[in-house]
Amino acid sequence: MNPILIISSLLYILVLVAFGSLNGILMALALPLLIYLGAGWFYGRGSVSLRAERQLSRERALPGEPIEVTLTITNTGAHIESLLIEDQLPTGVKIISGETSLLTALPAQASIELRYTLTAPRGYYRFLETLITAADCLGVRQRQILLSTPGRIFVQPRVQRMGRVNIRPRGTRVYAGFIPARKGGSGVEFFGVRQYQQGDPLRWINWRASARHHQALFINQFEQERVADVGIILDTRRRSEVCTRGASLFEFGVNAAAALADSFLNDGNRVGLLLYGTQLDWTLPGYGKIQRERILQSLARAEPGESQVFEKLGNLPKRLLPANSKIVFISPLHADDIPVLIHLRAQGYALLVISPDAVAFERAALDPNDETAQLATRLARIERVLMLHKLTQAGVQVLDWNLNTPLEGALHTTLSRGIPQIHAVEPVR
Amino acid sequence: MKRIRRSFYISLVVAAAVEIIAFSLYGYPALALIPLLVATLWGLAEFRQWHWAATPAFIIFVVLLIPATVLRAHWFYLLIGLLATLTAWDLSRWMALAGRAQRLEDEALLVGMHARRLGGVLLAGLLLSLLGINLQFRIIFGGAFLLALSLILALSRLVSFFRRA
Numbered sequence: 219m220n221p222i223l224i225i226s227s228l229l230y231i232l233v234l235v236a237f238g239s240l241n242g243i244l245m246a247l248a249l250p251l252l253i254y255l256g257a258g259w260f261y262g263r264g265s266v267s268l269r270a271e272r273q274l275s276r277e278r279a280l281p282g283e284p285i286e287v288t289l290t291i292t293n294t295g296a297h298i299e300s301l302l303i304e305d306q307l308p309t310g311v312k313i314i315s316g317e318t319s320l321l322t323a324l325p326a327q328a329s330i331e332l333r334y335t336l337t338a339p340r341g342y343y344r345f346l347e348t349l350i351t352a353a354d355c356l357g358v359r360q361r362q363i364l365l366s367t368p369g370r371i372f373v374q375p376r377v378q379r380m381g382r383v384n385i386r387p388r389g390t391r392v393y394a395g396f397i398p399a400r401k402g403g404s405g406v407e408f409f410g411v412r413q414y415q416q417g418d419p420l421r422w423i424n425w426r427a428s429a430r431h432h433q434a435l436f437i438n439q440f441e442q443e444r445v446a447d448v449g450i451i452l453d454t455r456r457r458s459e460v461c462t463r464g465a466s467l468f469e470f471g472v473n474a475a476a477a478l479a480d481s482f483l484n485d486g487n488r489v490g491l492l493l494y495g496t497q498l499d500w501t502l503p504g505y506g507k508i509q510r511e512r513i514l515q516s517l518a519r520a521e522p523g524e525s526q527v528f529e530k531l532g533n534l535p536k537r538l539l540p541a542n543s544k545i546v547f548i549s550p551l552h553a554d555d556i557p558v559l560i561h562l563r564a565q566g567y568a569l570l571v572i573s574p575d576a577v578a579f580e581r582a583a584l585d586p587n588d589e590t591a592q593l594a595t596r597l598a599r600i601e602r603v604l605m606l607h608k609l610t611q612a613g614v615q616v617l618d619w620n621l622n623t624p625l626e627g628a629l630h631t632t633l634s635r636g637i638p639q640i641h642a643v644e645p646v647r
Numbered sequence: 648m649k650r651i652r653r654s655f656y657i658s659l660v661v662a663a664a665v666e667i668i669a670f671s672l673y674g675y676p677a678l679a680l681i682p683l684l685v686a687t688l689w690g691l692a693e694f695r696q697w698h699w700a701a702t703p704a705f706i707i708f709v710v711l712l713i714p715a716t717v718l719r720a721h722w723f724y725l726l727i728g729l730l731a732t733l734t735a736w737d738l739s740r741w742m743a744l745a746g747r748a749q750r751l752e753d754e755a756l757l758v759g760m761h762a763r764r765l766g767g768v769l770l771a772g773l774l775l776s777l778l779g780i781n782l783q784f785r786i787i788f789g790g791a792f793l794l795a796l797s798l799i800l801a802l803s804r805l806v807s808f809f810r811r812a
Contacts, residue, residue, distance in 0.1 A: 221740065224702055226806040228709050233802060235713050237795045243722045246779035247712060247729050250772025254733060257768045299760065302748055321745055322752035323760065330752065351747075355764040357740050 221358050225255045258358020266352040267295030270365040272345060278372045278515075281340050284314060285371060289332040289348060293324040302351040303332055305367070308343040311336045338373045340472065342519040345369035374514040375469075378477040380626045382485060384633050387446045387568040389542030395445030395486045402439030409441040445486045447503060447540040450475050450513075452520060453549030454495025455529065459522040460550070460576050462583035467621075468522050470574045471548045474625050478546055478572075479513045491516055492538065494531070496523025500538055531558040536565065544568045550576035556605055560612040570615040572629070577602055579621055648745060651758060655693065655738040659686055662731035666711055669720035669728065682711060689735075698743035705736035726776050730769050737765055 229248050236244035268291055275286035289305055304319040316334025324330055348367045353360040382396060390399040402409045411427050414435035427436040452475045460467040475491065482489045483506065490503035491513045501509075501516045527533055531554070539545060545567045547559065563569045577598045584591040602618075609616045617632040619625065663686030670679035685707050692700030709732060712725050741761055745751060786794070 222806070224706065228706065229802060229806070231710065232713070233799065237799075239717065241716055242783075243725065243780060244713065244716050246722070246776045247716075247725060249775045249779055250726075250730055250733060250769065251709075253772045253775065254737075254768050257764065261764070300744070300757070302744060304747065317749035319748045320750045320752055321748035321757065323757060351744070353744070355761050356737060356768070357744055 221258070221360075222255065225251050225358075229255070254356065255358060258354050258356045261299060261356075262354030262359030264296030264298075266298065266350075266361055266363060268292065268350060268352075268363070268365060269294050270348055270367045272348075272367040272369045274369050274371060277370060278374055278518075279338075280376055281373055282337050283373075284335045284337055286333065286335050287316075287345075287369070289367060290329055291324070291332070291348075291350070291365075292329040293326055295326065297326050298324045298352045299355040300353045300357060301330075302353075303330070304349040304351070305332060305334075306345070306347050306349060307336075308345060310341055311338040311343055311371075338371065340373050340375050340469070340518060341521070342515075343371040343373065345371075372515050372518040374518045375472050375476040377480045377514070378473060378625065380477050380481040380629075383478065383481050383629060385446065385448070385482075385544045385568065385570065387448075387542060387544035388566055389540075390442075390444035390446045391488065393445045393486065394443060396443050397446045397485075397487070399442040399444040401442045403442040405440035405442050407441045409439045411436045412439055413437075445488065445505075447543035448482045448487050448489045449492065449503070449539045449543055449545045450479055450482075450489065451492045451494055451534070451545065451547045451549075452517075453547070454493045454499075454520055454522050456495070456522045456524040457529075457552065458495075458550050460580055462580055465579075467550060467574055467576055467579050470619075470621055471550075472517050472520055474548055474572055474574070474619075476514060476517050477625055478548075479517075480510060483507075483510050483513075488540075489513065490538075490540075493520050494534060495528055496521075496525050497528070498535060498538075500535075503540065531555040534558060534562075536562065539567065542566050542568075544570065546570045546572060548572045548574075550574055551602070551605055553601070553605060556608050559609060559614060563612050563614050568615075570617070570633075571609060572617045572619055572625075573606065574619045574621055575602075648742070648751070648754065648758075651738055651742060651745075651761075654762075655735055655742065656690065658731045658735035658738065659690055659693075662686065662708055662728050662735055665724050665728035665731060666708065666715065669715045669724040670718070673715075673718045673720045675714075675718055678711075678714065682708065689739075693739060693742070696746060698739060698746065701736055701739035701743070705732060708732040722780050726773065726780075730773060733772075734765065734769065 229251050232244050232248040232251070236242065236248070270292075271290045273288040273290070279285050289303070291303055300321065301324045302319065302321050307313075307318060314335050314337055317332065318334055320330065320332050322330055345367060347364040350363045350365055351360055352363070386398060390397055398407065402412065411424050414423065414437050418437050422437040424436045424438045428434065452471055454468070458468070479489050479491060486505065488503045488505050489509060491501040493499035493516065499516060499519070501512050504512065545562065547569065549555065549571070551571070551573045559569060559571060577595060581591070581595045606616050606618055615632060617628055619628050663682045666682035667679040670676065670682070685704050689700055689704035709729065712729060715725055751757060
């Protein structure tokens with residue numbers, strides 16, 4: 219409560235009662251309060267003019283990495299007798315050393331530094347303002363100011379280094395890469411034989427085939443290896459999130475997306491990322507380290523959310539995904555997602571579904587002897603197996619990811635099985 | 648901070664004791680229970696760092712001076728009680744402000760500056776009040792009325808000026 223208001227009210231009461239009761243003592247008793255008020259006004263009458271600057275030791279970090287924050291406040295106005303500086307922290311960060319608030323007296327043109335070190339889980343954190351309370355020594359005349367001290371931190375997901383992920387999309391781009399392009403040319407893997415043309419290297423001549431034909435030479439062809447377009451779709455719908463004992467299923471999805479994006483980009487592919495949930499957060503496809511940074515920043519911001527529009531997968535904007543590209547969909551999956559995914563496959567996209575096993579994840583947190591939980595788990599598992607089976611039958615590569623196994627190993631096993639060859643798929647209604 | 652806390656409790660005890668003595672001595676021991684209760688609650692609240700309790704307690708303490716004056720308690724008790732209450736309230740507010748900070752830069756300087764300022768205000772208040780109480784002159788009713796009117800007007804202007812400023 220404002221001290222000026224309190225003392226003024228008491229002054230009024232004392233003076234009025236003093237006049238009403240013709241009692242001079244009460245009038246005299248009002249004098250110390252009046253002097254207190256006057257002293258506060260007199261010593262706190264200067265204007266408050268401050269300049270603030272925030273410095274962060276780094277703008278991007280990994281979860282748990284310490285980040286040092288230095289906030290410098292400079293007094294560009296008159297002497298301030300009592301200055302309380304309270305830095306407004308974004309939610310989720312954890313202070314490991316130092317102080318985020320400070321009480322001091324700040325002479326004119328002097329500066330004071332506030333230093334602290336913080337850590338944070340994966341996320342995007344924005345510093346906006348610092349709350350300043352300037353007052354006279356007695357704190358009668360308090361002025362609160364919100365100083366703009368912008369800053370931002372991206373705490374990116376930890377990228378698990380993976381080996382090459384063998385994908386075979388239907389279409390590839392023109393640049394050389396590591397993905398078999400289903401076209402003859404220079405490469406490593408044998409692709410076919412064709413008649414010799416002028417300019418072909420002699421060491422490619424297939425002497426066995428040439429010997430069977432009169433006056434004709436044949437050469438070996440190798441499968442070209444190119445880069446491809448890869449679209450990673452991360453399911454950020456709230457209903458796909460499962461939290462048990464402080465662990466989050468969503469985080470596994472984010473880490474998987476980061477690891478896959480890193481692997482695909484390292485192989486020279488063009489990678490885009492779509493966060494499907496609260497809104498469409500689309501990172502346009504691109505190559506290289508800058509794209510990696512963009513994707514990691516997008517993943518740092520990712521969090522589960524709700525939206526009526528994106529509640530179901532049906533509103534997935536297929537036009538964003540390059541034709542004949544490889545689509546990696548990371549989601550625990552829901553029954554109503556299956557027709558959409560099958561439809562996507564039918565449109566020619568090579569689809570890989572990485573589905574973190576939500577049933578096992580949730581079961582691990584339940585009492586193993588609870589019979590009801592056991593029955594519920596069995597039912598949920600049957601439902602899940604049926605869903606995944608439908609996808610597999612439709613020619614979708616499916617990784618039923620048990621979270622106890624590393625993604626790389628699980629992915630290698632799934633991809634080594636090859637793509638189910640389905641030539642015509644009718645979308646399930 | 649310890650010095651401030653100790654000073655606060657001393658001021659609180661003095662403020663409560665003075666009002667309790669004033670009420671007890673002048674024939675209303677039942678009323679003495681109010682400052683006792685309020686002081687106890689205020690002290691406990693401060694111990695638990697519930698600084699919001701300071702303002703209502705301060706208001707009650709100051710308002711209790713009015714019945715004490717009506718009961719013709721000696722002005723000396725009332726003046727000391729008021730100054731002690733003002734000190735306790737001020738220190739409580741300072742502790743609340745300092746409690747919001749994780750670090751006090753040059754604490755001794757801050758505490759010293761505050762103590763000097765508060766001491767000066769209390770001394771000036773004491774002297775002026777003593778002067779006001781001992782200075783007596785007679786004026787006619789009309790003069791008193793005009794004086795009261797102008798005083799209230801001046802006070803209103805002053806307070807609104809403070810608030811605007």
